[in-house]
Structures are given as C-alpha cells and as structure tokens.
Amino acid sequence: MADGRxxxxxxxxxxLSILLAMADEDRHxxxxxxxxxxxxxxxxxxGAGSLYGALQRLTxxxxxxESPQDAxxxxxxxxxxxxxxxxxxxxxxAEIRRMARTIDVACEKRxxxxxxxxxxxxxx
Amino acid sequence: VIPRRIRxxxxxxxxxxxxxxxxxxxxxxxxxxxxxxxxxxxxxxxGGTPAAMREGIRQWSDVVATAIRQRLCAAxxxxxxxxxxxxGALTAATAVMTVAxxxxxxxxxxxxxxxxxxxxxxxxxxxxxxxSLTLRxxxxxxxxxxxxxxxxxxxxxxGGQLQLIRADGGIALAVHFEAPGMIxxxxxxx
Numbered sequence: 001m002a003d004g005r006x007x008x009x010x011x012x013x014x015x016l017s018i019l020l021a022m023a024d025e026d027r028h029x030x031x032x033x034x035x036x037x038x039x040x041x042x043x044x045x046x047g048a049g050s051l052y053g054a055l056q057r058l059t060x061x062x063x064x065x066e067s068p069q070d071a072x073x074x075x076x077x078x079x080x081x082x083x084x085x086x087x088x089x090x091x092x093x094a095e096i097r098r099m100a101r102t103i104d105v106a107c108e109k110r111x112x113x114x115x116x117x118x119x120x121x122x123x124x
Numbered sequence: 125v126i127p128r129r130i131r132x133x134x135x136x137x138x139x140x141x142x143x144x145x146x147x148x149x150x151x152x153x154x155x156x157x158x159x160x161x162x163x164x165x166x167x168x169x170x171g172g173t174p175a176a177m178r179e180g181i182r183q184w185s186d187v188v189a190t191a192i193r194q195r196l197c198a199a200x201x202x203x204x205x206x207x208x209x210x211x212g213a214l215t216a217a218t219a220v221m222t223v224a225x226x227x228x229x230x231x232x233x234x235x236x237x238x239x240x241x242x243x244x245x246x247x248x249x250x251x252x253x254x255x256s257l258t259l260r261x262x263x264x265x266x267x268x269x270x271x272x273x274x275x276x277x278x279x280x281x282x283g284g285q286l287q288l289i290r291a292d293g294g295i296a297l298a299v300h301f302e303a304p305g306m307i308x309x310x311x312x313x314x
Contacts, residue, residue: 029155031163047186048159049144053194069198078158 011095014054017044019092026067028030028079029055055082063088076109130168133176134161143191145198178284200249219236232258246299248274252312255297 011019021027021035033046058064059082059090063095067081084092130133134157135174141153160183167179170279258266264281267288284301299309 017291029159033159033163045182047190048156048183049187049190050161051159053148053190055147076158076162080155089281094128 010098011091012045012054013044014050015058015063016092016095018054018058019088022064022082023089023092026069026081026083028081030070030079031083037054041087058088061087063091087095127165127168129173129176130164133162133180137180137187140187142251143188145191145194160184175225177278200254215305222254246307250309250311251314253314255288257299 017036018032021032022038026033029048029051030097033051035046036046044068055064059066062085064082065085067083069081071077071079071081103112126212130196137160141149144153153170158300160180163183164176164180167292173282244259245258246259248255254264254268255270256268257264264279264286267286269288274288278289278291286299286301287298288299290296291302297309297312299307302308
C-alpha cells in the first residue's frame with residue numbers, strides 16, 4: 001500500500017535528487033550531498049539538516065533504507081550508507097514520467113521545442 | 125588529523141544540535157556532525173578559512189532551520205488530531221515556535237511587536253487547516269488560507285491587528301501580534 005500511495009504522489013525536488021543520487025550505488029550522507037551537487041551542477045546545495053530530514057522521511061516512507069555496507073578503511077566511522085528500495089526506484093520512475101509528460105505538454109503548447117529527449121522507463 | 129580550525133568551526137555549532145527533536149537528534153547527530161566536518165574540511169582546502177567559515181555557517185543555519193521545520197510539523201500533526209481547547213493551545217504553541225524561529229534568524233534591533241523583522245513569515249495550523257502570513261517591515265504583504273494565496277484586497281491591517289477576509293466580505297481569520305515572538309488568534313472551526 002505504501003508503494004501505491006507513494007508512487008501516486010509527486011516527489012519534492014530534494015527527494016527526487018536524493019533518490020537519483022543513490023540510483024547507481026549505495027552512498028553515505030556526504031556522498032549523497034556531493035552527488036546532488038554534481039548532478040545539478042551546483043544549483044542545489046543541500047545542508048546536513050535538510051539532507052537527514054529528507055532521508056528520515058524517505059526511510060519512513062519505505063523509499064530508502066540503510067545499507068549493510070560499513071564505512072571503509074580510512075573513512076569516518078560515523079558514516080552510514082543508504083540505498084534505494086524497490087519502492088524508491090518505482091517512485092523515482094513515476095516522478096520522471098510526470099516530468100516527461102510535463103515536457104510533452106510544453107512541446108505541444110510550443111513553450112519549448114526540439115529537446116530531442118527520448119527514453120524508455122522500464123524495470124531495468 | 126583534523127585541523128584545529130575545522131574542529132573549532134564544527135564545535136562552535138554543535139550546541140545547535142540540541143534544537144533538533146530528541147529522536148531525530150539521537151538517530152542522526154553523529155552523521156550530521158561528520159558530514160559538516162567533511163564539508164568544512166573540503167571548503168578549507170578549496171578556499172581557506174573564509175570559505176570554511178561560510179560553509180560552517182551555512183551548514184549550522186540549515187540545522188537550525190531543520191529543527192524549526194521538524195518541530196512545527198510535529199506540532200501541526202498533533203493539532204490535526206485534536207479539537208477545542210487543546211487544539212487552541214497547541215495552535216498557539218505552533219505559532220509561537222514559528223515566530224520564534226523567524227526571530228532567531230531575522231531579528232533586527234527593534235522590539236516592536238510587528239515591525240521588528242525585515243521579513244517575518246508565520247506558518248501555522250488550526251482545526252480549519254493551514255494558513256500563512258508574510259510581513260515585510262511590519263506590513264502584511266501576502267497571506268494564504270489552505271495553501272490558496274489571497275488577493276491583496278482581502279488583506280487588512282491596523283497596527284498589530286491583521287485580518288484575512290473571505291470572498292463574501294466576512295472575516296476568515298483575525299490575528300493579533302501581542303509581542304515579539306507572540307501571536308494570538310481564535311482557532312477556526314474545521
């Protein structure tokens with residue numbers, strides 16, 4: 001039920017960015033923060049409080065979970081790793097579909113054109 | 125080995141962690157401290173002490189903002205499940221915390237009830253739902269009821285008395301600023 005409800009609700013930009021940051025590998029908080037900065041080319045700079053607030057919410061919603069991976073040798077032992085759950089992937093895909101539909105509408109209304117974006121959203 | 129400057133910047137803000145709700149603090153304080161330490165270290169390496177200071181201030185400000193947000197959400201959730209006097213009391217508490225947060229972040233030198241802040245945003249709930257008020261230099265410039273922004277002609281103000289007007293001309297909500305950090309209103313019915 002949690003899946004269905006979550007997939008139906010839009011994600012905030014921060015939540016989607018966190019899910020995207022973890023889409024390819026498990027990351028700790030600082031790693032997530034740096035990856036978001038990289039993905040948004042520095043446009044979205046997340047503070048520690050906001051990041052862990054969002055992680056707490058996403059964990060409670062079942063979209064993210066703590067990974068069993070420990071901090072590596074030489075790494076800060078306080079670090080904990082997080083990973084996407086299957087529901088998290090589904091929620092991220094649903095959000096991207098919404099964005100794609102928005103782009104379609106924008107193209108249809110000639111607000112933008114020639115974006116040349118095409119992709120397939122599957123269960124890869 | 126962590127440079128002394130980094131330790132000082134991180135240690136200076138650490139008491140702010142106490143503002144976070146206890147359960148959140150218990151679960152994440154070590155990670156938050158670690159992350160801030162890493163971010164400040166990187167800023168130091170990139171831009172020296174000024175950059176490290178800026179990063180430290182940015183990070184600790186975000187911790188304060190998160191503490192306010194989390195406590196407001198918890199208070200709002202409590203109000204939603206209550207009625208009558210208890211709801212009114214919690215409503216007032218919610219608003220006081222919001223205004224206190226704004227005071228912490230935005231206060232200038234003045235002690236006047238309404239015009240003490242360059243910008244003051246009140247975000248609160250009562251049994252009828254959410255409302256927000258935005259004041260700039262003591263003047264009510266925007267408001268919303270249930271997430272719907274109200275047009276300017278439906279905002280009234282006389283000193284510290286603010287009124288949000290319904291489409292039919294009746295008063296939807298009256299808010300009174302009593303002192304810096306304190307507002308009062310009659311909770312609306314659901």
